[in-house]
Amino acid sequence: MGNKIAAIWLLIGLSACGTTNQQVVANLQSVDNPVLAKNVILMIGDGMGLGQITAGMYANGNHLNLERFPIVGLQKTYSYNNLITDSAASATAIACGVKTYNAAIGVNKDTVPVQSILEEAEIKGLKTGLIATSTIVHATPAAFISHQPMRSMYEFIAQDLLDSGIDLFIGGGYKFFNEQRHDEKSLIPKLERKGFTVSSLTHEELEDVNLANTKKLAYFTSNDSPIPEATGRDYLPKASIIAANFLNSHKKQGFFLMIEGSQIDWGGHANDTKYITSEVIDFDKAIGKMLDFAKKDKETLVIITADHETGGFAINPKSRMDSIQGAFTSSYHTGTMVPVFAYGPGSELFSGIYENTDIYHKMRKALGFDRAPVVSQ
Template sequence: MWKYLAIALFSFIWWGCPTTTVNSLSVEPVVFAEKPKNIVLLIGDGMGLTQVSALTYEQKNHSNFERFPVIGFQKTHAANNLITDSAASATAMATGVKTYRTAIGVGPDTLPRRSIFEEAKARKMATGLVATVAIVHATPAAFVAHQPYRNLYEQIADDFLNSDVDLFIGGGKKYFDKRFSDDRNLVSELKKKGYVVGDYSRDQLSARLMNPDHPFAYFTANNHPVSAIQERVYLPRAAKLSAWFLEQRSDVGFLLMVEGSQIDWAGHSNDGRQLIEELRDFDKAVGAILEFAIENKETLVLVTGDHETGGLAINPGSKMNKLKLAFTDNDHTATMVPVFAFGPGAEHFAGIYDNTDIYFKMREVLGWTETSEAPGQ
């Protein structure tokens, strides 16, 4: 009898009080708002469950992934292939549309699909993107651009200029100011639109450089930033500053996507050492956002991958802090990837679902009903 009473009591506490979450690495519960005002989506490119396991076993301290009370799994396949790529997967999460590999913000018919960022802007919310590759790469691009092929980098840069995204931080400056397709200087055009534009070669990324009264762009490299092994360290700071900036930028709320981009590259190259360092860097960014969310109390934090890369295994003979990692391939796999959720609305992200459901679940927790339309639709 006591067993069933305990189960009933647990169920009441869990489902009856959705605004209270216990941080598994702290004693005090965090009482959140009834529903989120902001969402931060952190995407570890190429990060599956084994990658998260490797990080957890490799380092002596707890990873920030262990702080999430709600965990689900998403199916990642593309419309035309069981094995997806970052373009199709990010488009699925950004628009709720299953599409073909290489597609950026378009459906199987190559027609543009409105992203959750564009819906948020129509509702006067602020939006931001942070990446550790060129900002015009597939994952960040899918939230603001509409192109049939992911490698149309200069056209994607054009879409950034037309998107009115409030903040973006990443590499790829050359696609804005040293272009092959035309002689436009999109950096100058961004400034004319009112953006404060920072540059890795002369400006330190800091709050002093960022004025919430103006949109902000910061280029961390001419093409792609260096790897975490080569001492790239800006991601955690960029994540924290971006959340602060976007919170000041709009009273309505914000959406922020932060990508640990080069986890994927370590998987493609089957480089276990680089993989762990990229995961550590990404984990620090996750921690920075969790601390923001705990203080803010109106922010839902989601962490997931777009797909798994490398078919990673932790082989027999592994020891804590000394793993024997092995890869079965140098490309993407179809394995499901975990979804970690923390904050108001986190309970909606438990279970197994399609990657397109990330989009619909985000809309649901924000209170955007299927029948309601954003202003300007």
């Protein structure tokens, strides 16, 4: 009741200032009934805690594109069986909305497959895509498209990717798809039969792809894991633009795209400050491109988060902006909350403190997937 009275006074006050009642009502109702997003771009910085973001920002001249986001929240990363999550359990939480055991890919605590938001998007007619700077069968992208009891089952995850309805994927791990597989059976001819244009160039820079006659795109950026940004990898921002434009080419349908900055985590595991900052800055360049796309498009929700923090990374005394003295409490992940940034329709859902599984529910709500279908009389 108190809220209603406050709302009425707000209406009166703002009407007097020239703001329309309709606008105020829309704002007041926005969290319960958000303006729907047509497209969602979810970007996960693996192992990107607040320390990593801060170090990347200072190392980049005290600036990141992340500062352009109006909505900031925090998410709790623990998994079903461990306060310290691994990437598989946290990616499954974000992709499928369930807390599961560490190492699980798209399955619940009882190893039962759970539909991901990407798979639901496919069913609802949206275009879908995955990009990573690890192999494309690594835990984070895998949880959106695969259902396996253990994250290390890379060749099974590759088969799941083949059997899915995904429209685009870009990342490393060609060896899990070609005749280097243990069964020596290449999946590439099958990918091509499904309508994929397959590029297996192992160049670290993404070559231009002629998308005009491309129905689906599979781009392998390396045979195994891609190299770090600091040693020449330079495809993430470009791949993000290619993917957003490609998936948006059927404008009526909308799309769901997940982009992972995979190697921020590897810098944390290596306790290597420069590895962390160079990977954060590279990921942030891709963030800037996607934010520019969303600002122009006006129907795209962009969400940036991490799956967990890695390294217990801190910026120690004697640091300067151009010389971060990083310190670490661990060579593994930690249990600290990680930030969430959001822009676009539905972004207001992402402020506050919540579980990692809530990101799944908030994305569904923003896309209108939680609404019952309208039955015409």
